[in-house]
Amino acid sequence: MLNVAETTGRSLFITTADLEDLAQGAAFLGTGGGGDPYIGRLMAKHAIEEYGAPEIIEASELDDDATVLPAAMLGAPTVLVEKAASGEDIDYSIKRLAQLIGKQADAIMPIEIGGINSVIPVVAAARLGLPLVNCDGMGRAFPELQMVTFNVFGVPATPAVIVDERLETVIVETNDGKRAEDLIRAAAIRMGLSVMISCYPMNGRQVKQYAVKGTLTLALGVGRALSQGRKEGEPIEALLEYLRSTEYYNHCKVLFDGKITDLRRETTGGFSMGHCELAALDGSERRMTVLFQNENLVARVGGKTVAVVPDLICIVDRETGRPVTVEALKYGQRVKVIGTSAAPIMRRPESLAVFGPQAFGLEEEFIPIEEFGERGRI
């Protein structure tokens, strides 16, 4: 799906023309969370206009000893809208991390392709003149920093550099990924819940081994399918067709077609926690419940699970296919709930221990979405 970006010889660049599709695809892969990429998209646009389009490279092109640094935003996206980031804070988090580990950054990578963190690395790569690696650590969005493949396979999350808009900096150093999340979250809250972060410094070998590959172009592809499909009047069909053609999201289906009849949402410990209930539009008595912690975690119909984390549960507008974040859910809204498989690396036992259902306090075991039939598990 490289046709969505501009190719020059063998090099692939991400241009301002790609940003809307990238953001929309990232919103879908955000599975309700990850933050609205709107502000990030504007920042990426300005950065590309000023510094030029960053080159996209594949993980396989990295030297084993290349230094790859992730760029991300952490906090409440609503706060980001108010404060905006200068861009300087994004650079600074990368530069300070490079300095701390005594290396020069060779490439930037996204750590979370869902939501705003799909475009923050575009800003970083453009500003720093570095290539952007086509991969991330989950192929979706997750609420906590330890919930990435890199942590699953023992890559330390730290040193982690957290920078606010005044370039005030907090650095966390610990070998425990969950502990890093705790300490970083505490700092982010005190720094006003809109900070830039660079963490999980890696070499090329680690990226090649543990990243979820190709997810930047997958996000572009999702957005492109939705845009194209909308022009042709069948956005959701186009989306499903595209997803079926991918390596990770190929098991996909419309889990429910309904309207929102109940919504409970509260902000606890910096997270948007709650659930929504949907009634079927086909006149049947079927009801769906979706539980979320920033991201949608589990979808149940009549109390029976039909999809569960780390598989992706995405709520989209039933006409336009536009992804609806947890923040944007509204009573009466007519939506389709789409479920897709996660990347295979995300479904391994060691991965499920870190971001499977039980890591979110759910009682159920993980069952792959393709193993659920119409009446529950096949």
Next chain:
Amino acid sequence: MLNVAETTGRSLFITTADLEDLAQGAAFLGTGGGGDPYIGRLMAKHAIEEYGAPEIIEASELDDDATVLPAAMLGAPTVLVEKAASGEDIDYSIKRLAQLIGKQADAIMPIEIGGINSVIPVVAAARLGLPLVNCDGMGRAFPELQMVTFNVFGVPATPAVIVDERLETVIVETNDGKRAEDLIRAAAIRMGLSVMISCYPMNGRQVKQYAVKGTLTLALGVGRALSQGRKEGEPIEALLEYLRSTEYYNHCKVLFDGKITDLRRETTGGFSMGHCELAALDGSERRMTVLFQNENLVARVGGKTVAVVPDLICIVDRETGRPVTVEALKYGQRVKVIGTSAAPIMRRPESLAVFGPQAFGLEEEFIPIEEFGERGRI
């Protein structure tokens, strides 16, 4: 007052025999706060027994470009008692700070001579085989990190390295002292409120210019005077006589002799906030109120101020002269309230802006203790 430590040739060492007096003097200079030095004293004893007694040097002996690193504990002293510190965490905070600034530490210094932070630097100096500088940043105790002379005169508080008992580390970098306090406090709370910290890295010239000098031996002198005085049956007289002989605490008096009739104390944002009221023991109707935030801030008799921060207000047992911390205050306790002048550098306008009455939300202006008469200001 160097007679309280063991002299070898021209060198002065702090030995295990000094620790009880040092801790008692430090408790007095803690003015109700600073933490009970008991655990710190045990740690210092073990460190001296294992690594040898650290040499005490004067600030004036420092080369201008010497690297001097403060060692301190931050948090709730009651938690420290439960968790204890390994000593390794103290070393590590110093070593990591040295590494961050790309220097070798030449000497250790106390940043706060009141309370437990009088003895933590003894542990650090013994373990690292470095001399300990006879000075600190206040000549007393204060609740917040920006409340030191170094910050008053523009020495950055950071990089600040905070280390917990698992050697997990948070580093804060900002040029704003109050902001450093906020970020460090947030980390310390998340780390369990018992952390070791090294911050305000300085060169010898800065220490010579801005430190409150001689305070380690002053704390030893206070403790020694109380111990000696107790043997002679007049601890408080002996204490006052010693204080009068000093350069900083020479304006001193018993502000009140009474018993505690009311006590309000609550823990808010990591601080012990409140006040106590005392009734005179001389049969008069005189009442004193002492307000505190960890440390005693202001003493008023019949509503009129008789001593106010940064001058020192210390509550001691009226018989033994033992300093009573805010935590240890009890209803019915018979105590004397002693006020002393602070070091001149602490009373300058720029200092008062950082830790004068208004920095604590008190409405009154600072008036030096020697300007108050029996019936209020002279």
